[in-house]
Amino acid sequence: xxxxxxxxxxxxxxxxxxxxxxxxxxxxxxxxxxxxxxxxxxxxxxxxxxxxxxxxxxxxxxxxxxxxxxxxxxxxxxxxxxxxxxxxxxxxxxxxxxxxxxxxxxxxxxxxxxxxxxxxxxxxxxxxxxxxxxxxxxxxxxxxxxxxxxxxxxxxxxxxxxxxxxxxxxxxxxxxxxxxxxxxxxxxxxxxxxxxxxxxxxxxxxxxxxxxxxxxxxxxxxxxxxxxxxxxxxxxxxxxxxxxxxxxxxxxxxxxxxxxxxxxxxxxxxxxxxxxxxxxxxxxxxxxxxxxxxxxxxxxxxxxxxxxxxxxxxxxxxxxxxxxxxxxxxxxxxxxxxxxxxxxxxxxxxxxxxxxxxxxxxxxxxxxxxxxxxxxxxxxxxxxxxxxxxxxxxxxxxxxxxxxxxxxxxxxxxxxxxxxxxxxx
Amino acid sequence: xxxxxxxxxxxxxxxxxxxxxxxxxxxxxxxxxxxxxxxxxxxxxxxxxxxxxxxxxxxxxxxxxxxxxxxxxxxxxxxxxxxxxxxxxxxxxxxxxxxxxxxxxxxxxxxxxxxxxxxxxxxxxxxxxxxxxxxxxxxxxxxxxxxxxxxxxxxxxxxxxxxxxxxxxxxxxxxxxxxxxxxx
Amino acid sequence: xxxxxxxxxxxxxxxxxxxxxxxxxxxxxxxxxxxxxxxxxxxxxxxxxxxxxxxxxxxxxxxxxxxxxxxxxxxxxxxxxxxxxxxxxxxxxxxxxxxxxxxxxxxxxxxxxxxxxxxxxxxxxxxxxxxxxxxxxxxxxxxxxxxxxxxxxxxxxxxxxxxxxxxxxxxxxxxxxxxxxxxxxxxxxxxxxxxxxxxxxxxxxxxxxxxxxxxxxxxxxxxxxxxxxxxxxxxxxxxxxxxxxxxxxxxxxxxxxx
Numbered sequence: 001x002x003x004x005x006x007x008x009x010x011x012x013x014x015x016x017x018x019x020x021x022x023x024x025x026x027x028x029x030x031x032x033x034x035x036x037x038x039x040x041x042x043x044x045x046x047x048x049x050x051x052x053x054x055x056x057x058x059x060x061x062x063x064x065x066x067x068x069x070x071x072x073x074x075x076x077x078x079x080x081x082x083x084x085x086x087x088x089x090x091x092x093x094x095x096x097x098x099x100x101x102x103x104x105x106x107x108x109x110x111x112x113x114x115x116x117x118x119x120x121x122x123x124x125x126x127x128x129x130x131x132x133x134x135x136x137x138x139x140x141x142x143x144x145x146x147x148x149x150x151x152x153x154x155x156x157x158x159x160x161x162x163x164x165x166x167x168x169x170x171x172x173x174x175x176x177x178x179x180x181x182x183x184x185x186x187x188x189x190x191x192x193x194x195x196x197x198x199x200x201x202x203x204x205x206x207x208x209x210x211x212x213x214x215x216x217x218x219x220x221x222x223x224x225x226x227x228x229x230x231x232x233x234x235x236x237x238x239x240x241x242x243x244x245x246x247x248x249x250x251x252x253x254x255x256x257x258x259x260x261x262x263x264x265x266x267x268x269x270x271x272x273x274x275x276x277x278x279x280x281x282x283x284x285x286x287x288x289x290x291x292x293x294x295x296x297x298x299x300x301x302x303x304x305x306x307x308x309x310x311x312x313x314x315x316x317x318x319x320x321x322x323x324x325x326x327x328x329x330x331x332x333x334x335x336x337x338x339x340x341x342x343x344x345x346x347x348x349x350x351x352x353x354x355x356x357x358x359x360x361x362x363x364x365x366x367x368x369x370x371x372x373x374x375x376x377x378x379x380x381x382x383x384x385x386x387x388x389x390x391x392x393x394x395x396x397x398x399x400x401x402x403x404x405x406x407x408x409x410x411x412x413x414x415x416x417x418x419x420x421x422x423x424x425x
Numbered sequence: 426x427x428x429x430x431x432x433x434x435x436x437x438x439x440x441x442x443x444x445x446x447x448x449x450x451x452x453x454x455x456x457x458x459x460x461x462x463x464x465x466x467x468x469x470x471x472x473x474x475x476x477x478x479x480x481x482x483x484x485x486x487x488x489x490x491x492x493x494x495x496x497x498x499x500x501x502x503x504x505x506x507x508x509x510x511x512x513x514x515x516x517x518x519x520x521x522x523x524x525x526x527x528x529x530x531x532x533x534x535x536x537x538x539x540x541x542x543x544x545x546x547x548x549x550x551x552x553x554x555x556x557x558x559x560x561x562x563x564x565x566x567x568x569x570x571x572x573x574x575x576x577x578x579x580x581x582x583x584x585x586x587x588x589x590x591x592x593x594x595x596x597x598x599x600x601x602x603x604x605x606x607x608x609x
Numbered sequence: 610x611x612x613x614x615x616x617x618x619x620x621x622x623x624x625x626x627x628x629x630x631x632x633x634x635x636x637x638x639x640x641x642x643x644x645x646x647x648x649x650x651x652x653x654x655x656x657x658x659x660x661x662x663x664x665x666x667x668x669x670x671x672x673x674x675x676x677x678x679x680x681x682x683x684x685x686x687x688x689x690x691x692x693x694x695x696x697x698x699x700x701x702x703x704x705x706x707x708x709x710x711x712x713x714x715x716x717x718x719x720x721x722x723x724x725x726x727x728x729x730x731x732x733x734x735x736x737x738x739x740x741x742x743x744x745x746x747x748x749x750x751x752x753x754x755x756x757x758x759x760x761x762x763x764x765x766x767x768x769x770x771x772x773x774x775x776x777x778x779x780x781x782x783x784x785x786x787x788x789x790x791x792x793x794x795x796x797x798x799x800x801x802x803x804x805x806x807x808x809x810x811x812x813x814x815x816x817x818x819x820x821x822x823x824x825x826x827x828x829x830x831x832x833x834x835x836x837x838x839x840x841x842x843x844x845x846x847x848x849x850x851x852x853x854x855x856x857x858x859x860x861x862x863x864x865x866x867x
Contacts, residue, residue: 257845260840269755
C-alpha cells in the first residue's frame with residue numbers, strides 16, 4: 001500500500017497543500033476534528049444555523065436580481081417576483097420563512113448554551129461572538145422586513161427608527177439622519193436595501209470567528225466537563241456529519257411545511273397592503289422573533305431617577321440583548337451543565353417561560369392584564385441575569401461531576417474508545 | 426482497543442455492505458436534492474412571464490411613405506422597417522449570391538417586396554447601424570452602416586463589407602391587414 | 610391594617626368591574642367569529658376550481674369592477690382560468706388602454722393587449738375617492754392575502770349585510786355590515802340574487818356568487834397556489850424518504866460508538 005504511487009488527484013491536492021494548506025485545514029477542522037462523543041440533538045442547531053445563513057444569502061441574492069429598491073416600485077416588484085418570475089414565489093417564500101426558521105434555530109442554540117453553560121471559561125469569546133451575530137441578525141431582519149414596502153414594512157421602519165429619538169438632545173437629529181429625510185421614504189428604503197445586502201456577509205465573517213473560537217477548545221457537551229483524552233472524543237466525520245445531515249432533513253420537513261403549505265402564517269396580512277404614509281395599521285406587531293424585545297420596550301411606562309419612560313424603555317429593550325454579553329461573568333457557578341445544578345435547572349426553565357410570556361405580551365395590545373404581565377416578566381428577566389445568576393453559584397450545591405465523559409456515557413464506565421478503524425487519521 | 430476493532434470488522438462484514446448501500450443511497454438523495462434545488466434558482470434568471478408576454482408588437486404601416494424608414498421597438502430592440510423604392514428592390518435582387526458572405530436571396534428575406542423588416546442590431550457585436558434617419562451614412566450599398574466597426578449592409582440588410590459574419594436578422598412577423606404587421 | 614386591606618380588595622374589585630364594563634362596551638363593536646367556508650384550495654392538495662374561477666371572474670367583471678381595480682392582474686393571467694389565447698385577446702380588446710406618447714406627443718387610447726394590466730374603473734385613487742364619497746374602494750387583487758381571515762373574511766363581508774341591531778347608529782351614507790370592523794361600511798350591498806346569469810346554469814344566489822368571486826380573488830392574490838401545493842407534495846415525499854435513509858445511516862454509523 002505504502003509504496004503505491006498516489007493518483008493524479010491526490011498529487012494535485014498535495015501540491016496545493018504544500019503551498020496553501022487549505023485541504024489540510026479542512027481535513028483537520030471538519031474531518032478528524034475531535035468532538036465529544038456524547039453530544040445530544042440540541043447540538044445540531046449550530047450547523048443548522050450555518051445552513052440557514054447560507055440559504056438566506058443565496059435566496060437573497062437571487063431575489064436582489066429581481067427587486068427594485070424604490071418607494072414607488074418596491075411593492076410591485078415584489079408582486080412581480082411572486083407572479084411572473086419563474087419560481088419567484090418559491091424563492092421569496094423560502095427567504096421570508098427562512099428568516100423565521102433562522103431565528104427559531106438561533107434561539108434554541110442560545111438557550112442550549114444557557115442550559116449547558118457553554119458560555120463559561122474558556123468559551124467566553126465564543127459566546128460573545130454569538131451574541132454579536134444575534135444583534136447583526138436582528139438588524140438584518142428588520143431592514144429586510146422593510147424592503148417589500150407594505151404597511152407593516154413602513155410602520156415598522158418608522159417605529160423602530162424612532163426609538164433613537166429617545167436619545168436626549170440629539171435624538172431627533174439622529175432619526176432624521178437615519179431616514180435621510182423628514183419621514184421614512186425613498187432614501188431610507190435605498191440605504192436599508194444596501195445594508196440588508198451587506199450585513200449577511202458581515203455575519204458570515206463573525207460566524208467564521210465564532211467557529212475559530214469554537215475549534216480552539218472544541219465543543220462543550222451535555223456533561224459540561226472537558227474532554228480528557230481519546231476515549232472522550234470521536235472524529236467529527238462521519239459521526240457528526242451524518243447526525244447533522246439527519247437533523248437537517250428533519251428540519252427541512254418543518255421548513256418545507258411553512259414554505260409550501262403555510263407561507264403567510266408567520267407573516268402579517270397588513271404587509272400585503274402597499275405602504276401608506278398617511279395611515280397607520282390598527283395593530284402594529286413585529287415579527288414573532290422580535291416580540292420579547294418589543295414587550296420589554298412597551299413595559300416601561302414609568303420614569304426612574306428622572307429618566308423618561310420612553311428612553312428607559314429603549315434602554316431596557318436594547319439592554320435585554322446586551323446583557324447577554326456579560327453572562328459569562330454574571331454566572332458565578334464553576335459547574336457548566338445544568339444536569340449537575342439542581343436549582344439553576346429550574347431557574348433556567350423559568351427564564352424560558354418568562355421569555356415566552358414576553359412574546360405573548362408583545363403580540364397583544366398593551367391593555368389591562370397584558371401590561372401587568374409584561375412588567376412582571378421584564379422585571380424577572382433582569383432579575384434572572386442580574387441577581388439569580390450571580391447568587392445561585394454561591395448558594396447552590398452542585399451534584400458531583402463524573403470523572404470523564406467516557407466514564408459517564410459508556411457501559412461499565414471504563415472508557416472504551418471508538419474502534420480505531422473508524423478513526424480516520 | 427485493537428481487539429475491539431477486529432471484532433467489529435469481522436462480525437460486521439455484511440453490516441459493512443449495508444452501510445455502503447445506505448451511504449450510497451444517502452449520497453444519491455443528497456445529489457438529487459441539490460440538483461432539484463439549484464434548478465429553480467437558475468430558472469429565476471430566465472425571462473419572466475411579463476417579459477415573454479410583451480414579446481409581440483403590432484405596427485401600422487399606413488403612414489410610412491415609399492422610401493421612408495421606420496424604427497420600432499420589439500423586445501427592447503430596434504426593428505428596422507424599410508418601405509423600399511423600386512430601385513432599392515431592384516438593387517437587392519440583382520446581386521450575385523455567390524459573392525455574399527451570408528448568401529441569401531432577397532425573396533427569402535421579405536414577405537412583401539416593398540417591405541423589408543429586419544432586426545436593427547449589427548451581427549458583429551450588437552451595435553445599431555446607421556441609415557434610418559435622413560442624412561445618415563448608409564454606406565456604399567444604400568443599406569446600413571455600422572459605426573462601431575464598419576460593417577456595411579445592403580438594401581436587403583445583407584452583410585457586404587466589414588467584420589459582421591451574418592445578415593441582419595429577420596424577426597418573425599406577419600401581415601395582419603392591408604397595412605398592418607405584427608412582429609413576434 | 611385590616612381596613613387598609615379591605616380597601617385594597619375593594620379597589621381591586623372596582624378595577625375588575627370597570628375592566629368588565631370596558632370589555633362589554635368593546636364587544637358591541639366587535640365582530641362575530643368568521644364562519645369557515647369550504648374552499649377547493651384549502652388543505653395540502655387543494656387546487657382552484659376552474660369553473661368557480663370563471664364564474665367568479667364574471668361576478669368581478671359585471672359587479673365588483675364598477676368600483677374596485679385588480680391592480681396586479683394582467684389579461685394574460687386569465688389563461689389560468691382556461692380561457693384560450695383568442696378569448697383573452699378579444700376580452701382585452703374590449704377594454705381601452707392608454708398608450709403613447711405618439712409622434713405628436715399625445716397619449717392615446719387603444720384596445721388593450723393580453724400583455725396589459727386589466728384597467729381599473731378609475732384613473733387614480735383620488736378619482737376613486739371622489740366618485741365614492743371619500744372612501745377608497747381597495748384593490749381586490751391582493752385583498753384575500755391582505756385581510757386577517759383571508760377568503761373567509763371576504764366571503765363574510767359579502768354576506769354580512771344584515772339589518773342593524775336596535776340602537777346601533779349607522780353613519781349617514783354608510784351601511785351596516787356584521788363582519789366589518791366597526792360595522793359601518795362604505796360599500797352598499799353589492800350582490801343580489803340573480804344579479805348575474807352564469808353560462809353553466811349555476812343558480813346565481815348571493816352565497817353562490819360570493820363563494821365564486823372569493824375563489825377568483827383568492828386566485829388573484831395567490832395565482833401560484835396550485836403549483837406550490839403540487840411541488841410541496843413532491844418535496845415532502847422526498848424528504849420523508851430522506852429522513853428514513855439518513856436515520857438508518859446514522860444508526861449504522863453510530864452503532865460502533867454506543
